Amino acid sequence: MISKIMEALQLKHFRLKTKLIITYILLTVIPMAILGYITYYQNTKAIEEEVGEYVPRLLKQANKNIENEINELGNLPNLIYNSSDVMAILRTNPYADRSSLLEDQFTIESFLSRTYLGSNNNNILGAFLLSKNRSFISTRVSYEGFNFSDHTFPYGEAHDLGGDTKILLPSQANLSFEGNPPYMLLVKDIVDLDNRKNLGTLFLAVKLTFIEEILEDLDEEDKATMWLMDSQGQIIYHPDQNKIGSYFEEVHDYPLFNGSFRTNNDQDRTLISINQSEKQEWILVHSIPITYLTERTDVVKTVAIIIFIILMIFTTIISIGVAWSVTKPINILGKIMKDVERGNLDVEIPIHSKDEVGILATIFQSMIRRIRELIKKNYHIELRQKDAELYALQSQINPHFMYNTLETIGAAIEDGESDLVVDMVAILGRMLRYSLSNKEKIVPITEEILHIEDYLTLQKFRFEERISFQIHQNKEQKGYLTPKFILQPIIENSIKYGMQKRKSLQLEIQVIHKEDSSILFVIKDNGPGIESKKLIELNQLLEKNPIINRDSGFGITNVHARIVMMYGSEYGITIESKVDEGTAVTIRIPQKIKMQENGE
Numbered sequence: 001m002i003s004k005i006m007e008a009l010q011l012k013h014f015r016l017k018t019k020l021i022i023t024y025i026l027l028t029v030i031p032m033a034i035l036g037y038i039t040y041y042q043n044t045k046a047i048e049e050e051v052g053e054y055v056p057r058l059l060k061q062a063n064k065n066i067e068n069e070i071n072e073l074g075n076l077p078n079l080i081y082n083s084s085d086v087m088a089i090l091r092t093n094p095y096a097d098r099s100s101l102l103e104d105q106f107t108i109e110s111f112l113s114r115t116y117l118g119s120n121n122n123n124i125l126g127a128f129l130l131s132k133n134r135s136f137i138s139t140r141v142s143y144e145g146f147n148f149s150d151h152t153f154p155y156g157e158a159h160d161l162g163g164d165t166k167i168l169l170p171s172q173a174n175l176s177f178e179g180n181p182p183y184m185l186l187v188k189d190i191v192d193l194d195n196r197k198n199l200g201t202l203f204l205a206v207k208l209t210f211i212e213e214i215l216e217d218l219d220e221e222d223k224a225t226m227w228l229m230d231s232q233g234q235i236i237y238h239p240d241q242n243k244i245g246s247y248f249e250e251v252h253d254y255p256l257f258n259g260s261f262r263t264n265n266d267q268d269r270t271l272i273s274i275n276q277s278e279k280q281e282w283i284l285v286h287s288i289p290i291t292y293l294t295e296r297t298d299v300v301k302t303v304a305i306i307i308f309i310i311l312m313i314f315t316t317i318i319s320i321g322v323a324w325s326v327t328k329p330i331n332i333l334g335k336i337m338k339d340v341e342r343g344n345l346d347v348e349i350p351i352h353s354k355d356e357v358g359i360l361a362t363i364f365q366s367m368i369r370r371i372r373e374l375i376k377k378n379y380h381i382e383l384r385q386k387d388a389e390l391y392a393l394q395s396q397i398n399p400h401f402m403y404n405t406l407e408t409i410g411a412a413i414e415d416g417e418s419d420l421v422v423d424m425v426a427i428l429g430r431m432l433r434y435s436l437s438n439k440e441k442i443v444p445i446t447e448e449i450l451h452i453e454d455y456l457t458l459q460k461f462r463f464e465e466r467i468s469f470q471i472h473q474n475k476e477q478k479g480y481l482t483p484k485f486i487l488q489p490i491i492e493n494s495i496k497y498g499m500q501k502r503k504s505l506q507l508e509i510q511v512i513h514k515e516d517s518s519i520l521f522v523i524k525d526n527g528p529g530i531e532s533k534k535l536i537e538l539n540q541l542l543e544k545n546p547i548i549n550r551d552s553g554f555g556i557t558n559v560h561a562r563i564v565m566m567y568g569s570e571y572g573i574t575i576e577s578k579v580d581e582g583t584a585v586t587i588r589i590p591q592k593i594k595m596q597e598n599g600e
Contacts, residue, residue, distance in 0.1 A: 021316075021319055024316070028315060032308060032312075040300075047294060048262065051273075053260070055273035062215060064277075066211055066214060066228070073186055076186070077202045077204065080190060083111050086108050087199075090190060101134070108136040109137065112129065113127075117138060124204055125141065125177050125181065126140060126143060126205045127203070128146065129201070130201045130202075131190070139177070139205075141178040143178070145174045168203075169185070170244070170245055171234075177205070181207050181209075185205055186206055187202070190202055211228060211237045215237075224286055224288035226286050226287070228284050229283050230282055231276075231281050232247070233252065234246070234247050269291070270288065270289055271289075271293065273285070329358070332349075333361055349361045405462070420461070424458065427457055427458055431458075440484065443481065444594065445480050448485075449477075449487075449511070452491055465504070468504070468505070474511070479594050481594060489555050489558065489559055490556065490585050491507065491509075494527060498526070510522040518590055519588070520588055521586070521587040521589075522586050523585045526582040529582055530575070531579060
């Protein structure tokens with residue numbers, strides 16, 4: 001089934017016009033589309049990589065800025081050591097009466113308000129000082145929670161913070177302020193520097209506006225979402241205040257904590273950039289939709305697609321026009337070829353362009369003319385071949401030839417030479433079979449030589465010592481081909497004219513293979529020869545157009561005409577003769593082996 005589908009998709013089954021259009025699509029439309037997609041993909045990838053490398057560096061700097069800000073805020077609790085009154089109150093034991101407690105509470109809370117809630121510290125929402133079952137609180141706005149009765153932060157309990165400033169989130173302190181501003185608690189233990197005793201714990205509630213201001217500088221257009229969370233995924237800061245304190249579970253699936261990666265959701269692809277602070281181990285996350293990063297690229301892509309469609313339509317129209325201009329003359333040529341196929345060779349092709357189709361039409365027109373010439377030539381070759389076959393057949397069934405042969409056979413019977421009779425009958429039968437088997441016009445040289453040998457053998461049975469012959473052949477001639485009946489007319493002429501004036505006729509037949517890829521049949525006799533004037537006339541006759549009928553009928557001219565029409569003017573018969581010395585007839589044919597002839 002698959003092979004049939006593949007076969008049906010092969011271009012060889014389509015018309016040329018379809019092939020040209022398909023070729024145009026394969027060579028232009030598809031490569032342009034692929035090139036455009038690759039260009040868009042590479043540009044998008046380059047933007048992602050550039051942003052993915054740039055944003056983590058900004059996040060790292062933002063983390064450092066947040067750490068620096070926290071470090072500065074962490075120094076605020078140390079301001080309490082600058083007030084001797086506050087330190088003296090913190091060193092005292094619990095009070096005996098409430099008035100003293102209220103007096104000290106006013107002193108410390110006034111200090112907290114003046115020191116931490118002044119105009120220079122707008123980000124501080126409140127200060128909470130816990131010392132020896134006492135609480136001193138000063139806030140900028142009203143608050144709820146931070147209930148000490150639940151023993152979250154028992155009065156007077158020493159909190160060993162190691163001298164560092166710790167940070168607590170609102171969920172850890174159960175504290176909320178009016179308006180629910182995002183904040184964090186800076187926790188610092190107050191230590192008596194003289195005796196290294198813990199005097200209490202200071203809590204400063206700091207708004208997270210400083211984080212918001214730092215992060216706003218990273219994305220002025222508010223296209224990205226940034227949040228701050230701890231290593232466990234609890235959100236410390238988020239533009240959506242409802243998410244502050246919640247847990248971001250996806251953090252456990254992040255492949256890295258310093259760098260950038262892209263989410264695999266094709267519907268909402270996002271570039272995530274992360275940096276984790278070294279000191280706090282907080283994770284700052286920058287999330288931006290990739291569609292925003294590629295907005296300008298998408299505009300270019302849209303414009304490119306529109307231009308591509310316009311160019312595709314325009315070039316497709318051009319390709320169809322070109323295909324039509326190419327296929328139309330080919331269709332005309334095809335119709336003319338069908339007329340030629342039906343046998344009408346008298347056609348004219350109305351295509352005169354100079355392109356390949358015009359050249360093809362010119363060649364086809366020339367081919368038709370050549371076919372007409374070849375048909376005419378082959379017609380005459382067939383006539384010559386039939387003449388040769390008829391000539392050979394007439395020679396075999398000539399009454400005189402048959403009478404003389406049968407008379408020789410009868411004499412041999414009377415003399416009791418039965419073996420000779422058998423040989424003569426066999427030879428005569430072989431000659432008749434060779435003459436009557438007219439299926440092949442080209443025969444092996446060995447068969448043609450055997451036919452002549454049989455003919456001369458019968459003549460020698462008749463004339464006995466008056467005729468002798470020699471045939472020189474070699475192993476090289478095996479497998480080579482020759483036209484049929486080209487030797488017998490030459491041999492008959494030699495016997496006919498030689499026996500009239502010679503008591504003893506000697507014939508010599510040679511088969512010579514030349515280096516110029518030709519084969520020579522040389523027939524020599526010691527006959528009376530040919531007068532020079534007649535020899536010139538005979539050679540002039542051989543040089544004339546071989547298609548013209550000769551009055552001489554069968555004989556040498558017929559053999560020469562057949563060879564010239566079959567192989568060309570460089571082949572044929574040449575005659576050399578001297579009076580009273582003899583004649584040499586040379587027949588030149590090309591070397592053709594049986595395998596080549598069958599393959600033609």
